[in-house]
Amino acid sequence: MRKYRSRKEKAFRRAAVIALLIAALCATNAMNFLPRQAVRDAADSQNMGEFTVIRSFYDGKLRCYRMARQYMVESADALLLCAVGFDPLMGWYDRDWCAVSTDDGNGIHMGYRGHQQGEAYSGYFFGRLDDENIAQMKLRWKDAGDDNGERWCEKTLDEDAFFRGENGKRYLLWEADSFDATNTRWFHGMTAYAYDEAGKLLAEEEVRWHDWGTKE
Amino acid sequence: MKKQNMEHTRLLVLGLLSSGDMYGYQMIVELERRSDGTFAMKEGTLYPVLHGLEKDGLVDAYEQAAPTGRMRKYYRLTRKGKEALKTEAQDWRRYAAAVDAVLGVSFA
Amino acid sequence: METIRSGSGCSAGRELCLKGVKCMNRGEYTAAVLKGLRHVTASEKEQIRKELDGHMEDHALELMERGWEREEAEEKAAACMGDPMEVSKELQKCYSYGWLIVGRVLGVVLVLLVLLSVTELGSAGYGLVMQWQAQHNPTKHMGEEQRAQIRRELDITVDCGNSVLQFYAVGESEEGETTVHYLIYNKTPFRFVAKNIGIRYEHPEADEHEMDRGGGYFSDAWVHYGNDDLVPPKGAESVTAVVTWGSRETRVEIPVTWEVAA
Numbered sequence: 308m309r310k311y312r313s314r315k316e317k318a319f320r321r322a323a324v325i326a327l328l329i330a331a332l333c334a335t336n337a338m339n340f341l342p343r344q345a346v347r348d349a350a351d352s353q354n355m356g357e358f359t360v361i362r363s364f365y366d367g368k369l370r371c372y373r374m375a376r377q378y379m380v381e382s383a384d385a386l387l388l389c390a391v392g393f394d395p396l397m398g399w400y401d402r403d404w405c406a407v408s409t410d411d412g413n414g415i416h417m418g419y420r421g422h423q424q425g426e427a428y429s430g431y432f433f434g435r436l437d438d439e440n441i442a443q444m445k446l447r448w449k450d451a452g453d454d455n456g457e458r459w460c461e462k463t464l465d466e467d468a469f470f471r472g473e474n475g476k477r478y479l480l481w482e483a484d485s486f487d488a489t490n491t492r493w494f495h496g497m498t499a500y501a502y503d504e505a506g507k508l509l510a511e512e513e514v515r516w517h518d519w520g521t522k523e
Numbered sequence: 524m525k526k527q528n529m530e531h532t533r534l535l536v537l538g539l540l541s542s543g544d545m546y547g548y549q550m551i552v553e554l555e556r557r558s559d560g561t562f563a564m565k566e567g568t569l570y571p572v573l574h575g576l577e578k579d580g581l582v583d584a585y586e587q588a589a590p591t592g593r594m595r596k597y598y599r600l601t602r603k604g605k606e607a608l609k610t611e612a613q614d615w616r617r618y619a620a621a622v623d624a625v626l627g628v629s630f631a
Numbered sequence: 632m633e634t635i636r637s638g639s640g641c642s643a644g645r646e647l648c649l650k651g652v653k654c655m656n657r658g659e660y661t662a663a664v665l666k667g668l669r670h671v672t673a674s675e676k677e678q679i680r681k682e683l684d685g686h687m688e689d690h691a692l693e694l695m696e697r698g699w700e701r702e703e704a705e706e707k708a709a710a711c712m713g714d715p716m717e718v719s720k721e722l723q724k725c726y727s728y729g730w731l732i733v734g735r736v737l738g739v740v741l742v743l744l745v746l747l748s749v750t751e752l753g754s755a756g757y758g759l760v761m762q763w764q765a766q767h768n769p770t771k772h773m774g775e776e777q778r779a780q781i782r783r784e785l786d787i788t789v790d791c792g793n794s795v796l797q798f799y800a801v802g803e804s805e806e807g808e809t810t811v812h813y814l815i816y817n818k819t820p821f822r823f824v825a826k827n828i829g830i831r832y833e834h835p836e837a838d839e840h841e842m843d844r845g846g847g848y849f850s851d852a853w854v855h856y857g858n859d860d861l862v863p864p865k866g867a868e869s870v871t872a873v874v875t876w877g878s879r880e881t882r883v884e885i886p887v888t889w890e891v892a893a
Contacts, residue, residue, distance in 0.1 A: 311584035314730035337751035354792035565713030571721030
């Protein structure tokens with residue numbers, strides 16, 4: 308005794324099986340259908356636990372970034388800047404990341420994530436300012452220099468690099484575009500210094516650096 | 524007038540199926556028998572009605588072997604169909620009663 | 632309404648013949664109905680054909696029981712079905728384009744998704760097995776040679792946030808070094824190991840150079856198996872493994888001695 312199914316019934320059954328498979332793929336972490344799931348993978352790889360999204364944006368500078376989205380997220384004890392890309396077969400996946408610990412009690416936390424593909428380069432400084440008195444931030448590093456040897460370089464960060472998040476905390480996100488980023492990769496360590504309005508040094512922290520590269 | 528005919532037939536088919544599962548030809552014969560010959564529709568037009576009821580979810584269909592060995596397509600009422608039958612039958616009775624009232628005819 | 636059929640058959644036959652419509656047999660009738668149907672699948676058409684044909688067969692059989700000749704009975708049965716064009720037109724209304732397209736699109740999506748799922752879910756299942764094996768049978772993945780080098784099994788577990796680090800054995804390498812075997816897996820099934828777990832070994836009397844090792848691995852893994860070769864100072868009973876993850880640190884004692892078989 309075989310049952311007949313109307314077209315509508317067939318369509319609904321297929322939709323139900325599709326929904327079931329998608330649920331199974333999500334539950335087993337086999338495929339990410341949403342970018343946020345990939346961000347969770349990146350956060351997990353850095354042992355971050357639960358997080359909230361501070362900022363999410365698009366940066367199409369690198370070829371590998373054209374089908375990707377950038378996320379800056381914060382957990383209880385860390386900040387993360389990551390790029391998640393989309394592949395039709397694999398779904399969303401984490402491409403690169405840089406995590407900065409925020410539980411060290413320091414007034415500032417800062418990281419840098421750079422990514423190079425062929426001639427194109429993309430770099431972002433990101434971080435959080437926990438001290439309300441901070442009015443200015445400077446970066447200082449030792450350049451590879453010229454024939455005279457290594458030299459110290461300094462850069463003051465612009466006002467528009469900072470913004471206040473929904474939770475009231477102050478964050479920093481700055482694209483190192485005009486900054487000669489390629490040069491900075493030949494040095495050993497960059498330190499960020501925070502000053503108040505009067506020019507007094509409030510905090511300093513070594514910038515957590517993470518550089519990535521993708522083949523063309 | 525044509526459309527009214529179809530909807531009319533729908534109600535009759537649902538009514539037939541309320542007493543048991545039937546296949547197409549059986550419905551034609553039953554319809555004639557019960558209505559004492561008043562209803563003898565063009566047999567081919569029964570099938571669009573049945574397929575339409577199937578599409579709307581008022582009836583279900585399944586296959587069963589006939590004594591001749593051939594497979595027959597049987598139809599049965601779904602729960603939705605039973606409810607639709609009840610509502611439409613009520614509407615019909617109300618309509619018939621109203622017509623009678625206007626004509627001033629009483630049932631013997 | 633038309634007259635009863637149970638007596639001499641419906642009057643439809645005579646009506647159509649008077650109109651000049653050709654008397655058709657069963658096959659011609661069903662073909663005429665099917666011809667007028669658009670975007671109906673082959674199997675749906677076959678279903679309709681069988682149903683209409685069966686109806687006419689039943690009717691013809693009944694007529695034959697009353698003494699009709701086969702050919703005439705079939706023609707009569709076909710005629711009683713009514714105008715095939717009208718039946719076709721009404722039937723078409725039940726088979727709209729909309730649901731066919733929806734069904735087809737969903738069908739394609741379903742097939743692709745099933746193909747994808749087979750590999751992905753299969754691999755997820757494999758990951759689950761790996762995670763179970765790590766907890767219950769850690770030495771299973773080792774080759775014969777490596778397993779023969781194990782001198783002592785351990786069960787030292789370190790909680791590392793979302794992952795678990797377990798030192799499960801110490802062994803002796805060919806060069807006489809002490810090999811510490813460990814594995815890392817995520818506490819949550821189906822999730823990969825955290826990538827920021829590092830291990831270094833310390834002993835107050837040790838020469839740093841020979842004892843220092845990092846963690847460091849980069850690809851996605853459900854279970855990460857690792858081993859570090861150390862040269863502990865002479866006479867040391869154990870070394871301290873310093874496990875770091877993020878900005879946290881845990882210290883555990885790893886025994887580096889074992890019973891030597893007599």
